[in-house]
Amino acid sequence: EINKIMKNSLIVVLIAFVLVIISCYIYYNNPVSYVSIDINPSIMLTINRFDRVIKVEGLNEDAKKLIENIKLYGVDIVLATEKITNKAVELGYLDKNLNDNVVLVSAYCNNEEKRENLQQKFHDNLNKKGIRSFIVDTELTEEDAKKSNEYGVSEAKILFVKKAIEQNPELKFEDLIYLPAREIAKYIDGYENLNINNNGNQNSNQGHNNQNANHGNNKKSI
Numbered sequence: 001e002i003n004k005i006m007k008n009s010l011i012v013v014l015i016a017f018v019l020v021i022i023s024c025y026i027y028y029n030n031p032v033s034y035v036s037i038d039i040n041p042s043i044m045l046t047i048n049r050f051d052r053v054i055k056v057e058g059l060n061e062d063a064k065k066l067i068e069n070i071k072l073y074g075v076d077i078v079l080a081t082e083k084i085t086n087k088a089v090e091l092g093y094l095d096k097n098l099n100d101n102v103v104l105v106s107a108y109c110n111n112e113e114k115r116e117n118l119q120q121k122f123h124d125n126l127n128k129k130g131i132r133s134f135i136v137d138t139e140l141t142e143e144d145a146k147k148s149n150e151y152g153v154s155e156a157k158i159l160f161v162k163k164a165i166e167q168n169p170e171l172k173f174e175d176l177i178y179l180p181a182r183e184i185a186k187y188i189d190g191y192e193n194l195n196i197n198n199n200g201n202q203n204s205n206q207g208h209n210n211q212n213a214n215h216g217n218n219k220k221s222i
């Protein structure tokens with residue numbers, strides 16, 4: 001009888017232990033934020049509440065090549081940025097000898113303060129490496145979201161291209177969408193106004209909108 005009680009108790013403890021492990025796994029892997037990085041490779045990172053990467057998605061073939069041998073799961077967002085940019089330099093997507101490198105960054109999160117903090121982390125880390133990064137807050141239409149999926153690029157790049165065409169109506173969307181961000185930037189007057197400055201303050205031209213963590217349905221402003 002005692003052995004039976006002990007056996008049942010052990011089963012209960014094991015079940016409780018398994019439930020705790022499952023709960024911790026679910027808690028850790030619960031997406032809280034999304035960050036898109038666009039150089040020409042377009043990458044989407046899913047971030048948990050601890051600012052750790054829990055999913056990496058290459059939105060186009062260049063991006064898939066870039067991330068294929070990089071371990072990013074569980075990595076802090078700052079270290080993940082370093083790994084991605086180092087690989088981008090290694091593969092020639094960024095050139096440290098140039099002063100016109102451009103990286104587009106957008107963060108999507110229900111918490112506005114956290115969203116800005118995430119963007120600032122990216123900006124500071126890239127700035128230390130001498131790489132110019134621009135934070136793109138975007139007002140994305142349903143058509144834009146479809147184009148993002150169709151062309152395999154970030155939503156930020158869709159808006160960057162639209163801004164270039166807005167200022168240069170003779171340009172065609174298909175001519176720009178696969179160009180590196182630094183090439184598109186040449187067609188945008190005052191594109192520097194899309195960035196966060198070194199003090200962490202957003203430029204007055206940027207929108208301050210609450211973002212929905214479901215990045216596919218976000219509404220943002222440029």
